[in-house]
Amino acid sequence: MANNELSLDRTFHALSDPTRRSVIEQLMGGPATVKSLSEPFAIGLPSFMKHIKVLEDCGLISSQKKGRVRTCEINPVQLVVVEKWLSEQRALWESRTDRLAEYVEALNAKE
Template identity: 65%
Template sequence: MVLHMENHQSPLDAAFHALADPTRRAVVSRLTKGPAPVKELAKPFDMGLPSFMKHLRVLERDGLISSEKIGRVRTCRVNTERLAAAESWLSEQRALWQARTDRLADYVETQMSRSVEDAG
């Protein structure tokens, strides 16, 4: 029996959980261009600030962003190391599947060549 315990997620699981939501992906995408205050981050979204802050809390809890409050302004920045870990995993998976599809293509070409030789 497998139990999902949110408090014991691996960093990779946490990153993909956080990125599963389009609002959070948009926030991370914006933050890859540089740090931004919460008000600026929230502006493009049609939701109240309390709802938007829940998204930021998920991103921060799962390690994809950090924030710092100076005076009345909270500024967020992306955690490039955590984002790079997710990207690295995806790249590894892409390489595995590319190798598999290349082998399949080679096999199909070999089989087709044999069929042509057998028919001729």
């Protein structure tokens, strides 16, 4: 569970971009090549590769090249690290008051 702070910085930052979140969503369905992942987006491959690198550097995905094709895969551990920070905050808040349950209900009701 090493160096949390920097890891959280990078992971939250990685998730702050819609292109990168979309890549994550795609990868949830299973591994995919860079090319196929890039297709939904109207940006060049060099730009897209930067996003892949950001995701890889923070540990959200991993990739390997075989022949001329690079295949990416999700690494759920890193998502759990982030989820954990959030739920810890939630726990802090809940220990102070228990209004959060109401908020969540209200939020769910809005859908």
